[in-house]
Amino acid sequence: VSRFEGITMAPPDPILGVSEAFRADTNDTKLNLGVGAYRTEELQPYVLNVVKKAENLMLEKGDNKEYLPIEGLAAFNKATVELLLGADNPAIQQGRVATVQGLSGTGSLRLAGAFIHRYFPDSKAMISSPTWGNHKNIFNDARVPWSEYRYYDPRTVGLDFDGMISDIKAAPDGSFVVLHGCAHNPTGIDPTPEQWEKIADVIEEKKHIPFFDVAYQGFASGSLDEDAYSVRLFVSRGLEVLVAQSYSKNLGLYAERVGAINVICSGSDAAARVKSQLKRLARPMYSNPPVHGARIVANIVGDPTLFNEWKEEMEMMAGRIKNVRQKLHSCLAEKDKSGKDWSFILKQIGMFSFTGLNKVQSDNMTNKWHVYMTKDGRISLAGLSLAKCEFLADAIIDSFY
Ligand code: PLP
DSSP states (O other), rough: OTTTTOOOOOOOOTHHHHHHHHHHHTTTEEEEEESSBBTTTOOBBBOOHHHHHHHHHHHHHTOOOOOTTOOOHHHHHHHHHHHHHHOOOOOHHHOEEEEEEHHHHHHHHHHHHHHHHHHTOOOOEEESOOOTHHHHHHHHHHOOOOEEOOOOOOOEEEEEEHHHHHOOOOOTTTTTTEOOOOOTTTOOOOOOHHHHHHHHHHHHHTTTEEEESSSSSSSSOOOOOHHHHHHHHHTTOOOOOEEEEETTTTTGGGOOOEEEEEOSSSSSSHHHHHHHHHHHHHHHHHHOOOHHHHHHHHHHHTTTHHHHHHHHHHHHHHHHHHHHHHHHHHHHHHHHTTTOOOOOHHHSSSEEEOOOOOOHHHHHHTTOOOOETTTTTTTEEEOOOOHHHHHHHHHHHHHOO
């Protein structure tokens, strides 16, 4: 008998489990709108040309594979914080930012979770309802208590701004408020600039610490600067801010696991101490981060020609998703004779659309139509082509009514 007899079967992951079920389906018309990964109009995975170029350059140069320092590749850390805040940001010039390369967005969030647990054992995290499912797992595993603030209003399929503000106000002073920098996952609903100001007011008043999750910079609007608006606003107000970054989506480096955790502090002393402790936490967990993806980012951002090519490809990807969003909306508006207003789809931003389909309806999408999606009604538009919009609209209307 196995020593592991007492170990029960873990449930499948709600997002990655969808891809497993998709692979097992033999139907020809199947469509995977579960995981957030960019596909071409032919629904094929996409490696950016600029990434291939950077890799060729790296090969020519003959870079070695020696260990990185615990905090990661220096050129990457410099590039990533400059991309986030803007190279001329006073916080960078004053040495007030602790940047540590992490294992993509998830690993960077998890490292910050370990930091919060160790140095703020009495604080809790506030996460939006709903949020990216892994936020709960991350804080649970880091043993950081969390609770939710209202975010999504099903009546308007929009932001419950008043609910959000009052819940952030009601949280104990000094909570870590987790915010999506742009392209909120799963709803695709972002606060307006005026709303961001008010959110910053309440956070400041309550002495909370804003904790941004930036997984889509440049990928939401097509502009790196526009998508960093929220983070830069909070930093410009002199707040101390945590920011986890990911290059999975905007550079298509999903499997390379490249990202960073940045802690913007009020002074350079604090930043140096924070950085030393982040390194201390990373060392026994994974020792040091992988070099390949970090080098790709550093080479692209550090070379004006490649940097411009990246921006063009990012605009192209964001543009394709916007086109699919438009087309899906017009198919739904045309086919649905019930008079339902589908315009909320056009107001959402980023790679997802929150359809409003409930669990039973989402199950119908999968069981009857072979459309794979998460059970909260979220679909990834990045996994949809213009050619499949009509089919998807039929499936959605059938499942709704
Ligand atoms: N945060 C959010 C909101 C996300 O949607 C994702 C990816 O889907 C991530 C973080 C992190 O992804 P990764 O760990 O691949 O960088």
